[in-house]
Amino acid sequence: MLYSAAEQAYREVKELILSGGLPGGELISEGEIAGRMGLSRTPVREAFLRLEAEGWMRLYPKRGALVVPVADGEAEHVVDARQLVETHSVRVLADQPHARQLLVARLRENLAEQREIAARGDVAAFSAADADFHRMIVEAGENPLLATFYSSIRERQRRMTTHSITRDPGQLPRIIADHEQLTELVEAGDAAGFDAAVLVHMRQVHALNPRGVAR
Template identity: 70%
Template sequence: MSKLHSAAEQVYREVKERILSAALPGGELISEGEIAAEMGTSRTPVREAFLRLETEGWMRLYPKRGALVVPVADGEAEHVVAARLLLEADAVRVVTRGPGRAELVRALRANLEAQHEAADSGDVAVFSGLDADFHGLIVRAAGNPLLVDFYVGLRERQRRMTARSLVRDPLQLNSIIDDHTRLVDLVDAGDADGFATADDVHMRRVHGLPRTTGEDAR
């Protein structure tokens, strides 16, 4: 790997991480020179990284003005939550009919412990990643590789949405953990219908979406 390509990869990963963790919020305009100075590199690898981020839909480039961090689109949160709910609720129905429920519960409780640590330190970037991993564990437990691949495609959008919500309201850290604890208990009890209702309420609360289930799942 050439030095130029290596530098571009480093810039790409760093800037993308800032976008996904909401350190660079949607609507913010940044410049190649600004990032180059921060990372101690020339503008060329920054330009290459920005072009890659634009291709992926995270940025929109404006010549001589800079790069705009593309905001979460209208309706995107609703679509992501609807897709996640379908996958997660179905996965729990599969798991509760098979032998893998206890293993999933152990994995989810271990993830919860890490969430507590991240919440105690106030690390939104780490917490949002653990949140995405928590829900990903549920989908993976059903053992359908096609659905897992589809869910992986949602992970970055999910993580960015969660980080944005946490930046807006840091007090949600503890309420998310409470919701996750409730979801694990429902999986442990084999209550797939209860899980689907609680998961819908949880995701809609976190992302500020109107409810469809009517009642709080607590």
């Protein structure tokens, strides 16, 4: 698919933000990105304005663009939202053995992909596969409103996961092991077990204190 120069710049810069190529707190310039991508400044400026409107950047005239860091408390909010939505889907599937079987087959295909990506150490690709794993669970609940809501936080999830794995690459096998456990709980239709396990999984990945533990 061919994109306009502005769309290309938008997609590439956003991917750099999500994948950690442009970390939060970094100040960048239109000229720097234009040179990096082989584009003129005009489409890069348009991309920056769009990214600012979405909350990924903060523009400072004559100084550049600041990549907005993950806000205080954002990880907590994303985890809480994901737990509610994902567990709801597993509850819906509890009395639908055929739908569970189809979902489990897709999750296991995704797990194979995660293992292959982890073996080559591609953190950006792994964070995308991780987000897809959880998205499949949400979409299997067949609630389009919840699926759309989940899509709206998928990018935040990706950025958080990339940051967590970059900080501690040893998390890769632990995340995969957690996903294997979650798949087994989906297969069993154990919504209560899934609810508890997915919360522990997400809080460990993102280095959040267990519930009830003072910070």
